[in-house]
Amino acid sequence: MENPGFGLTLTDSDPTTTSDATSAGPGTSTSAGPTSDPTVMTDASSDSSDATGSTSTTDDPGTSSTSDATTDDPPTTTDTTSTTDESTTADPTVEPTDVTSDTGESSTTGGITQVDLPLTISACVMLEGGPGEPYLGPDACEELASGIFGLPDGMILTDKAVTGNGGANREAWLYIRLDWPEELEGKQLLNLTLAMTVFEAQNYPGSDASGALYTTSQFDKNTLTMAPSNPLVLLHPDQGAIMPGQLRTWPLDPQMWEPGTSLYLMMRTNSQTGSCYWSNEASDPNKHPYFAVTYDG
DSSP: OOOOBBBBOOOOOOOTTTOOOSOOOOOOOOOOOOOOSSOOOOOOTTOOOOOOOOEEEOOOEEEEEEEEEEEEEEEEEEEEEEOOOOOOOOOOOOOOGGOSSTOOEEEEEEEOOOOOOOEEEEEEEEOOSTTTOOOHEEEEEEHHHHHTTOOOSEEEEEEEEEEEEEEEEEEEEEEEEOOGGGGTOOOOEEEEEEEEOOOOOOBBBBBBOEEEEEEEEEOOHHHHHHHHHEEEEEEEEOOOOOOTTTEEEEEEEGGSSSOEEEEEEEEEEOOOEEEEOOTTOSSSSSGGEEEEEEEEE
């Protein structure tokens, strides 16, 4: 179902995403976003490094013993066999679908603590379009995007071609930043999961795409006001359709977040419908985006 206020006219696909453009939206086409750089910028004080994968160990020490004892009078035979087969699997992570606590709350069980950390920055930008369609930074992007549904703010999005409320077919990118908090000093991170709630509005039916998640170079709202921060390394390809009010999660390798640094992430899409999420400015705090972090210590 095509999304009111959003639409795409491009049919080319992003080679690093899994979403497919299947129908054309209103308006004219825009140029595709920049290509990915194979490396991640690192900053000793404010940027993150990337690592992938999780660990799982399985031990299966099967052992067996057989003893045969025979006597002459009366001839008897004793055959005793014992076999032990034990298997253990260690998985230090917490399933992302288990994220249920409200933003900012924490719980501790047996020395393991889960805390929901609010994002330092949740923002979107709109890339420069044709003549008279300039680049829009975070404040202008959120105002335009939210205004499509009659809100002054509270919604951010990624879209290949925004058509409503003066979007002029510009491409929108979504940005996420999380700064390292003091409460994690000296802790061992076990789980790191981004959680965002899909936008809800009477005229928003959801989208056929969640958006693909990338690392990006470091940014703040001032730098994003001047220019976008480009995607670097793909962390999650597009996860498919999203529904209004749905909590969507993106589990990450906790080792990618080095102590004392910030996480810099962004989303982009080739979808024909806008992938819209509540921002830090949503009137309901329970809808704010956050990171679910589980740690030991």
